[in-house]
Amino acid sequence: MFLLIHADGEQPAVEADLQAEAEVQLGSRLPTGPVSDLLNEPGGLELNDRNPIRVLRIDRWSPELVALLDTHVIRLERSRAQFLFLTTDKLSEQLLGAAPNFRSRLTEVLRILPDDVQGGALE
Amino acid sequence: MEQGSVTFDRRQVFRPFLSRINPASPGALGAQNLIVPPEHDPHDPDQPPIHVAFANATELTRGVQTALVGGIGSGKTTELWLTAKLLKRHKDAINITIDLAEITDLNELNPGALLIAIGMRLYFRIKKPERSADVGLAYQKLQELANGTTKWVEPDESEYPDVDDLHDAPALVKIHTPGLLKPRFPAIERQVAEVQSLVSAIAEPLVASDAQITVLIDGLDRLIVPEKFREFAEQDLRALRDFPISVILAAPLLLWFDKSRFLQDYFDDVKHIPTAISDPEKSDFLNQVLLRRGAADLMNEHEITELSRFSGGVLRDLITLARTSAEVAYREDKDRIESTHVRSAVRQLGKRYLVGLGRTQRRRIRLLMDDEGFLVGDPVSRELLVNRQVLEHFSNGRDSFAVHPALAEESS
Numbered sequence: 318m319f320l321l322i323h324a325d326g327e328q329p330a331v332e333a334d335l336q337a338e339a340e341v342q343l344g345s346r347l348p349t350g351p352v353s354d355l356l357n358e359p360g361g362l363e364l365n366d367r368n369p370i371r372v373l374r375i376d377r378w379s380p381e382l383v384a385l386l387d388t389h390v391i392r393l394e395r396s397r398a399q400f401l402f403l404t405t406d407k408l409s410e411q412l413l414g415a416a417p418n419f420r421s422r423l424t425e426v427l428r429i430l431p432d433d434v435q436g437g438a439l440e
Numbered sequence: 441m442e443q444g445s446v447t448f449d450r451r452q453v454f455r456p457f458l459s460r461i462n463p464a465s466p467g468a469l470g471a472q473n474l475i476v477p478p479e480h481d482p483h484d485p486d487q488p489p490i491h492v493a494f495a496n497a498t499e500l501t502r503g504v505q506t507a508l509v510g511g512i513g514s515g516k517t518t519e520l521w522l523t524a525k526l527l528k529r530h531k532d533a534i535n536i537t538i539d540l541a542e543i544t545d546l547n548e549l550n551p552g553a554l555l556i557a558i559g560m561r562l563y564f565r566i567k568k569p570e571r572s573a574d575v576g577l578a579y580q581k582l583q584e585l586a587n588g589t590t591k592w593v594e595p596d597e598s599e600y601p602d603v604d605d606l607h608d609a610p611a612l613v614k615i616h617t618p619g620l621l622k623p624r625f626p627a628i629e630r631q632v633a634e635v636q637s638l639v640s641a642i643a644e645p646l647v648a649s650d651a652q653i654t655v656l657i658d659g660l661d662r663l664i665v666p667e668k669f670r671e672f673a674e675q676d677l678r679a680l681r682d683f684p685i686s687v688i689l690a691a692p693l694l695l696w697f698d699k700s701r702f703l704q705d706y707f708d709d710v711k712h713i714p715t716a717i718s719d720p721e722k723s724d725f726l727n728q729v730l731l732r733r734g735a736a737d738l739m740n741e742h743e744i745t746e747l748s749r750f751s752g753g754v755l756r757d758l759i760t761l762a763r764t765s766a767e768v769a770y771r772e773d774k775d776r777i778e779s780t781h782v783r784s785a786v787r788q789l790g791k792r793y794l795v796g797l798g799r800t801q802r803r804r805i806r807l808l809m810d811d812e813g814f815l816v817g818d819p820v821s822r823e824l825l826v827n828r829q830v831l832e833h834f835s836n837g838r839d840s841f842a843v844h845p846a847l848a849e850e851s852s
Contacts (some may be wrong), residue, residue, distance in 0.1 A: 388662045401808045413796035421512040426792045
């Protein structure tokens with residue numbers, strides 16, 4: 318599970334870059350949606366071998382959603398899928414403070430920049 | 441490629457290590473004999489390890505309720521797994537293992553919900569021919585309570601009296617005179633009492649067979665707000681007190697430091713897992729964890745010791761550091777994990793702990809690093825503790841606190 322932090326307003330560009338990269342590397346599109354999708358899929362996250370990676374946007378502050386993410390992170394981990402959580406600087410700070418279980422199970426926290434003509438960048 | 445030449449596939453060097461270092465569950469770890477059981481209670485080297493103490497208490501006293509407290513990633517789930525495994529040495533042992541996060545949204549946990557989960561699991565432990573009509577009926581009612589029911593009825597006009605009539609109706613005013621004797625715990629709610637009687641009916645055949653029934657509950661420690669845990673204990677767990685069914689559960693770390701001493705008051709026994717000793721000169725436990733999972737195949741003793749030291753004694757961080765070090769080494773086209781790869785993993789972990797720290801938290805961390813103390817009572821300190829930026833240690837009979845070494849490294 319990776320937390321990818323982008324600057325305000327860069328989410329569409331970052332998502333487009335991730336999609337382009339997935340299509341080149343994996344030959345498929347990444348399922349992408351808001352983190353509230355987790356609420357709508359109580360019976361599992363509809364992950365399968367074709368889509369082992371899932372992009373989830375955290376684009377607004379919701380204590381309920383963060384609490385859900387924090388207490389159910391074990392289910393995400395056990396799914397053995399890979400999750401890329403996209404969020405902004407400010408939200409990441411709030412999120413990591415309020416969701417210690419989630420923080421503890423993150424593989425990495427990365428700052429992501431949209432691709433430019435010289436190539437993409439992950440810090 | 442020349443015929444007969446052997447291609448060296450570096451993936452085959454790292455894949456086995458990564459699959460051993462981070463299996464899906466303690467069960468998978470246990471099946472591969474990858475768990476290093478602690479040799480004694482972390483608070484007292486003369487006492488048996490926690491899983492042995494819990495198993496013994498459960499075997500000897502029916503209905504005992506015990507709690508296990510520890511920070512995130514301290515190995516509580518593994519302790520519960522070890523306890524369950526030990527309890528199975530008796531043929532009549534019935535272990536019900538529940539991870540609440542798998543069943544319900546912990547944030548919306550209603551009183552009675554856990555009791556329902558226990559009742560349903562108990563039902564499936566009764567052999568089919570032994571499920572009487574009463575047991576079946578109780579299970580059906582339990583299911584209705586769990587899932588709710590929908591009924592269609594004719595509207596009753598008497599429920600909608602004219603507004604004018606209401607003015608004439610006698611008004612009832614509630615006057616409550618508090619009792620002189622304040623109960624230790626609030627009364628069990630009516631709905632919980634109803635669930636309790638259904639669970640009693642389901643458990644009856646198992647209880648009658650004199651089985652050793654133990655419920656092991658994981659996941660409640662993820663309730664960061666201790667009050668929610670307290671509510672649940674005062675209702676569901678207390679309703680179970682009437683049964684010869686033992687309970688062992690994981691509880692939130694903050695309750696260990698709570699001044700009300702609720703845990704110690706409510707439970708028959710409470711065990712605390714502090715962070716493991718990360719100084720390899722004082723204990724080789726963390727090194728043994730890595731060695732058991734094949735670390736010697738990929739790194740030297742120096743790197744193993746570094747990983748242990750920078751984990752701060754948090755088992756999950758030990759595993760994270762080992763995994764990240766392997767990934768860095770692979771990325772750099774190396775066949776073994778070297779000191780620079782470990783350092784890179786430590787920096788990565790340190791950054792993860794650094795994100796989200798405000799000025800107040802950073803000042804608190806600085807004070808602790810300068811040995812100027814740490815007050816566990818205030819909200820900022822508690823948040824640092826729950827997030828593992830500050831770790832709790834236990835040595836020489838007292839708790840002490842230290843900044844996570846990976847964060848300290850990054851902060852300095």
